[in-house]
Amino acid sequence: MSALQPPAAAVHLAGVSKAFNEKSALDDLTLTAPEGRITVLLGPNGAGKTTAIRCITGALTPDRGEVITLGRNPTVDGEAVRRHCGVVSAKPALYDRLTGWDNLTYAAQLHGVTKRSMPDRVRAAAAQFGIEHALTEHVGGYSTGMKTRLALARSVLHEPRLLLFDEPTSGLDPQSAQAVLALIRKMTSNGHTVLMCTHHLVEAEGLADHVIVLDAGTDLVAGEPRQLTRSYWPEDSVHITVERTGAGWPTFQDLSDLELLEAVRAVEALDDSTTDRHTTVRVVLDDPAAVPDVVAALANAGARLTKVLPHQPTLEELYFAVRQAAGNVDEGTARWDAVPERALR
Amino acid sequence: MSSFNWSRTRIVTRTDLKQLVLARDFWLPMGILGSIFFVLVPLVLLLSITSLGDVPAVRSVADTLDVLPRAAQDQIKGDTPQGRTSYALAVFLFAPMAIVVPLTISTAVGAATLDGERERGTGEFLAHSPAGTREIYLGKLLASLVPGYLTTMVGFTCYSLIVNLIVGPEVGGWFFPTRQWWLLMLWVLPGFLLIGLSFVLRLSGKVTSTAAAQQASGLITLPLIAISYAQASGAVYGTATTTIAIGAIAWTIGLTSTWRGMAAVERHRLLGVADGV
Numbered sequence: 001m002s003a004l005q006p007p008a009a010a011v012h013l014a015g016v017s018k019a020f021n022e023k024s025a026l027d028d029l030t031l032t033a034p035e036g037r038i039t040v041l042l043g044p045n046g047a048g049k050t051t052a053i054r055c056i057t058g059a060l061t062p063d064r065g066e067v068i069t070l071g072r073n074p075t076v077d078g079e080a081v082r083r084h085c086g087v088v089s090a091k092p093a094l095y096d097r098l099t100g101w102d103n104l105t106y107a108a109q110l111h112g113v114t115k116r117s118m119p120d121r122v123r124a125a126a127a128q129f130g131i132e133h134a135l136t137e138h139v140g141g142y143s144t145g146m147k148t149r150l151a152l153a154r155s156v157l158h159e160p161r162l163l164l165f166d167e168p169t170s171g172l173d174p175q176s177a178q179a180v181l182a183l184i185r186k187m188t189s190n191g192h193t194v195l196m197c198t199h200h201l202v203e204a205e206g207l208a209d210h211v212i213v214l215d216a217g218t219d220l221v222a223g224e225p226r227q228l229t230r231s232y233w234p235e236d237s238v239h240i241t242v243e244r245t246g247a248g249w250p251t252f253q254d255l256s257d258l259e260l261l262e263a264v265r266a267v268e269a270l271d272d273s274t275t276d277r278h279t280t281v282r283v284v285l286d287d288p289a290a291v292p293d294v295v296a297a298l299a300n301a302g303a304r305l306t307k308v309l310p311h312q313p314t315l316e317e318l319y320f321a322v323r324q325a326a327g328n329v330d331e332g333t334a335r336w337d338a339v340p341e342r343a344l345r
Numbered sequence: 346m347s348s349f350n351w352s353r354t355r356i357v358t359r360t361d362l363k364q365l366v367l368a369r370d371f372w373l374p375m376g377i378l379g380s381i382f383f384v385l386v387p388l389v390l391l392l393s394i395t396s397l398g399d400v401p402a403v404r405s406v407a408d409t410l411d412v413l414p415r416a417a418q419d420q421i422k423g424d425t426p427q428g429r430t431s432y433a434l435a436v437f438l439f440a441p442m443a444i445v446v447p448l449t450i451s452t453a454v455g456a457a458t459l460d461g462e463r464e465r466g467t468g469e470f471l472a473h474s475p476a477g478t479r480e481i482y483l484g485k486l487l488a489s490l491v492p493g494y495l496t497t498m499v500g501f502t503c504y505s506l507i508v509n510l511i512v513g514p515e516v517g518g519w520f521f522p523t524r525q526w527w528l529l530m531l532w533v534l535p536g537f538l539l540i541g542l543s544f545v546l547r548l549s550g551k552v553t554s555t556a557a558a559q560q561a562s563g564l565i566t567l568p569l570i571a572i573s574y575a576q577a578s579g580a581v582y583g584t585a586t587t588t589i590a591i592g593a594i595a596w597t598i599g600l601t602s603t604w605r606g607m608a609a610v611e612r613h614r615l616l617g618v619a620d621g622v
Binding site for chain 2: 054057058059060061078079080082083085087089091092093094095096097098102106107109110111112138154164
């Protein structure tokens with residue numbers, strides 16, 4: 001086993017590069033997907049997410065670097081690796097002329113599921129994704145949602161240890177997408193490792209145990225979402241929206257008086273949230289328990305508060321902050337500096 | 346390199362064949378092609394000759410049989426000009442069809458196999474599956490070979506019936522298939538199919554679209570058909586030894602080419618963006 005592989009890592013890529021016709025798809029990519037957890041690869045189109053998945057199963061051979069999947073090198077032991085992988089591609093990759101049943105049995109047979117257990121496995125996988133009623137129909141007549149469900153059922157019927165989902169909700173309506181995400185969450189509850197690619201940040205929120213932000217084929221940051229956002233925004237803060245009209249407004253026009261409060265460390269105006277009628281500020285606090293004091297101080301001064309929102313940074317904020325910092329260091333220097341060294345590569 | 350798994354090869358073949366059977370737009374033209382060459386043309390030609398009787402035109406054709414090799418002339422049965430002419434046509438003229446029809450059908454199927462998987466996006470599924478590239482290649486080669494060979498064997502059966510029913514009474518009873526034809530169908534033909542398909546599948550795995558694969562396969566199959574045409578004629582004109590030798594050469598080239606093709610297919614070629622394609 002490679003010395004590069006940390007314990008309990010289902011997937012480990014170290015310094016992986018891959019180019020197509022001299023166009024770089026992966027550039028010194030290093031990532032780890034912990035076993036038994038949902039790892040989400042976040043990145044824009046062309047970030048290298050799909051290429052990374054292809055290298056993980058051995059469908060593609062990297063030009064440089066090391067890939068260890070389930071303790072094996074997929075370039076050398078591809079068959080052994082792929083036998084334990086379940087993959088859902090961005091396009092469902094189904095045989096339209098065949099029925100749902102035929103598609104599932106084809107996959108089951110290729111993965112070595114025994115003839116005896118196959119019918120039960122196929123039915124169980126289809127039922128898991130609510131597609132069992134359509135198994136006798138030709139896949140060409142399926143809706144996009146049904147195809148995605150069938151592709152998901154196909155990915156699990158051989159009981160793989162590692163599930164690789166590439167944009168699994170691509171082309172689905174929001175309701176179907178939510179259902180699919182719920183099913184993915186359910187699947188991992190029995191110990192499967194999931195590595196999912198998406199550029200839909202909302203999908204990753206709440207689903208990811210571990211996130212890796214990719215851009216231009218390289219990893220920017222990686223870690224648990226809470227840990228990452230905390231490392232990026234280490235202090236507690238609250239977003240307060242105040243009416244720009246009314247008796248208290250002139251007093252708090254720059255809201256700098258707030259900093260006189262003991263628990264308030266800083267006040268920043270959020271320009272993108274300010275309108276003609278309202279202004280929003282981010283109040284950085286030493287102690288989140290001080291929020292009522294801040295609100296009371298503002299109210300006593302006559303300010304009319306329309307919204308008080310304790311700030312819980314989202315993956316979306318993290319994603320954009322990280323990408324901004326990576327793409328334009330000058331613009332994002334202040335925030336980038338706040339990211340601890342361990343959160344960055 | 347992992348060991349070769351015949352079971353997976355059979356699964357790939359079976360699934361591809363199942364898809365072909367379900368594709369009416371494929372087997373309908375294939376059936377029509379087989380019917381034209383094995384039923385319609387021989388039926389019209391042989392019926393015309395036998396029903397014309399001993400007329401100058403038929404006698405002239407019968408005279409031209411003298412240009413055939415001695416061994417072939419010795420095989421010709423029949424006492425009347427129309428009997429000898431229809432016998433010669435049945436046994437010698439239609440032999441190359443037995444090669445042309447399956448080669449046309451099989452290469453048409455083969456050209457779209459590996460590349461078709463990539464174009465439909467299903468190559469992604471195969472690339473991520475445990476199936477080895479050699480298993481996929483061979484599975485698809487067999488799935489391309491079977492429709493052409495099966496059509497030919499069905500056509501050959503129909504052709505045999507037609508020949509025996511129309512020409513048989515003129516030459517003293519059922520005579521077809523001759524020993525040379527058995528050897529052609531069971532020994533020579535599969536060898537030539539193997540040569541054609543091994544090349545076409547390699548091409549299918551290299552080019553960027555099905556259209557390109559069809560074009561490129563045409564370049565390969567046309568000269569191959571020409572060679573096969575000549576060899577098939579030789580097989581039925583010559584002795585059994587000649588036929589066996591022609592078949593052996595075809596099998597040797599076919600198996601070598603298949604072996605090399607199995608090793609040449611690359612997994613990333615099944616994917617949609619292999620080498621930036």
